[in-house]
Amino acid sequence: MATRVRECSIADALAVIGERWSLLALREVFFGVRRFDQIQRNTGASRDILATRLRTLVGAGVLEKVQYEQHPPRYEYVLTDAGRDLQAVLTTVREWGERHVTEGEPPTVWRHSCGAELATRTVCAHCGEELRPGSLELIRTRWLEPA
Amino acid sequence: MATRVRECSIADALAVIGERWSLLALREVFFGVRRFDQIQRNTGASRDILATRLRTLVGAGVLEKVQYEQHPPRYEYVLTDAGRDLQAVLTTVREWGERHVTEGEPPTVWRHSCGAELATRTVCAHCGEELRPGSLELIRTRWLEPA
DNA sequence: CACCTAAGTTGTATTTCAAGACCCAGTCTA
DNA sequence: TAGACTGGGTCTTGAAATACAACTTAGGTG
Numbered sequence: 001m002a003t004r005v006r007e008c009s010i011a012d013a014l015a016v017i018g019e020r021w022s023l024l025a026l027r028e029v030f031f032g033v034r035r036f037d038q039i040q041r042n043t044g045a046s047r048d049i050l051a052t053r054l055r056t057l058v059g060a061g062v063l064e065k066v067q068y069e070q071h072p073p074r075y076e077y078v079l080t081d082a083g084r085d086l087q088a089v090l091t092t093v094r095e096w097g098e099r100h101v102t103e104g105e106p107p108t109v110w111r112h113s114c115g116a117e118l119a120t121r122t123v124c125a126h127c128g129e130e131l132r133p134g135s136l137e138l139i140r141t142r143w144l145e146p147a
Numbered sequence: 148m149a150t151r152v153r154e155c156s157i158a159d160a161l162a163v164i165g166e167r168w169s170l171l172a173l174r175e176v177f178f179g180v181r182r183f184d185q186i187q188r189n190t191g192a193s194r195d196i197l198a199t200r201l202r203t204l205v206g207a208g209v210l211e212k213v214q215y216e217q218h219p220p221r222y223e224y225v226l227t228d229a230g231r232d233l234q235a236v237l238t239t240v241r242e243w244g245e246r247h248v249t250e251g252e253p254p255t256v257w258r259h260s261c262g263a264e265l266a267t268r269t270v271c272a273h274c275g276e277e278l279r280p281g282s283l284e285l286i287r288t289r290w291l292e293p294a
Numbered sequence: 295c296a297c298c299t300a301a302g303t304t305g306t307a308t309t310t311c312a313a314g315a316c317c318c319a320g321t322c323t324a
Numbered sequence: 325t326a327g328a329c330t331g332g333g334t335c336t337t338g339a340a341a342t343a344c345a346a347c348t349t350a351g352g353t354g
Contacts, residue, residue: 005191007254010174010237013244020165020311027157031285036332044152046312051333061247072320074331082247084280088269089243090157091278092235097160100208100229107154107289113282116273122235123270126263131238133231135260138178142254167342183301193343198302219351221300 007142016060017086021045022053023093026079026086029063034076062086091120151290163207164233168192169200173230174237176210181223209233238267 017023024043033039040050054077057063062083065075079086098106110118121130129135164170171190180186187197201224204210209230212222226233245253257265268277276282 004188006175006178006189008171008174009241009244009249009253009255011171011244012248013240014170016244016248017240018165018167018170023161023165024155024158027155028153031153031288037330040332041150042153044150046314047333048313048335049311069331072318072331079280085243085247087278087280087283088239089236091269092239093160093164094156096232096236097156097158097163100232101159101163102156106156108156109286109288111284111286112271112273112276112278113284114271114274114276116271117286118283119272120269120278121272122238122267124259124261124263125266125268126259127261129259129261131234131259131267133226133234136234136265137258137260139256139258139264141178141256184299187301193345194302195304195344196342199341216300219300219349 004143004145007144016056016062017089019053019056021049022057023090025050025053025057026062026083027090029077029079029083030087030090034078036075036077039077057083088122091118092122095120151292154289154291163203163209164236166200166203168196169204170237170240172197172200172204172224173209173226173233176224176226176230177234177237181225183222183224186224204230235269238265239269242267 017026021043024045025039028034028039028042031042033042036047036050036054039045039054040047043050045053054063054065058065058077060082061080063077064080066078068074068076094108112118123130164173168190171192172186175181175186175189178189180189183194183197183201186192186201187194190197192200201210201212205212205224207229208227210224211227213225215221215223241255259265270277
């Protein structure tokens with residue numbers, strides 16, 4: 001039987017951000033930590049793997065490597081527009097982890113610009129209602145022959 | 148210098164859903180595909196790895212293995228409450244992929260129960276405003292000594 | 295009887311990852 | 325001016341994870 005794999009933007013996204021350490025490195029950049037050594041220490045990734053991940057993220061246009069010092073040349077990693085758009089992903093992952101995995105108090109707490117301690121909802125852009133189990137219906141899907 | 152790793156629910160969540168193939172298997176369950184062979188075909192994961200991932204997800208309380216036939220005994224994977232709560236994660240990942248990775252038409256299209264073709268926003272539960280770059284401020288974070 | 299399905303498991307080859315040492319260019323400190 | 329330090333990596337080596345195909349189990353079908 002011919003195997004066909006579902007073509008899907010989730011798989012496309014995970015090809016960029018789905019490898020081990022990628023999202024944790026991006027988390028650090030969202031935290032304002034932009035330098036290799038600090039990202040390495042705060043995530044616990046090994047240096048060579050982190051270097052590889054950062055290269056991939058730069059290549060995919062999620063991060064940019066910006067020189068912040070001439071002598072000696074030093075670089076930091078800053079978010080592109082595509083990178084900033086990952087905020088929703090990091091937030092939903094974090095809230096799911098807080099609710100279903102982390103035990104005890106949430107290890108990180110955020111404030112939204114409205115002043116409230118952050119909690120989010122993912123809503124339909126059209127009607128504004130929160131997404132619920134069973135509220136989505138698949139209209140169509142594409143398939144790929146594997147290589 | 149003592150290395151300290153940031154304690155964080157993103158890392159906790161990724162320990163459960165962050166390995167290769169886990170989110171794609173869950174995507175299939177959200178698609179209504181609940182059986183081993185079909186999940187394997189639709190994701191392209193190898194059978195042994197998929198079996199391992201499904202065990203992990205069942206162990207973490209994200210999926211449940213339910214017998215749907217006595218003779219011969221056959222099982223399918225269904226979402227628990229924690230699993231259903233991953234809808235927001237899968238949706239934000241998919242939309243990010245559509246916007247920044249997938250080229251051409253989105254490979255999957257969904258309809259929300261309100262009738263509209265699905266597009267979502269992640270909003271502050273308190274004020275209802277959409278999350279924006281720079282609208283979050285870190286209040287506090289915990290750290291861990293690595294093992 | 296031969297073949298099929300579902301849901302895995304097993305064996306082996308390949309790839310990736312982890313940990314730590316090492317490197318390089320420039321800077322600071324005594 | 326030697327020695328240590330900093331930032332941002334690369335290299336080596338061994339351990340672990342992954343891929344692929346074949347096999348198993350338990351029963352069903354023609």
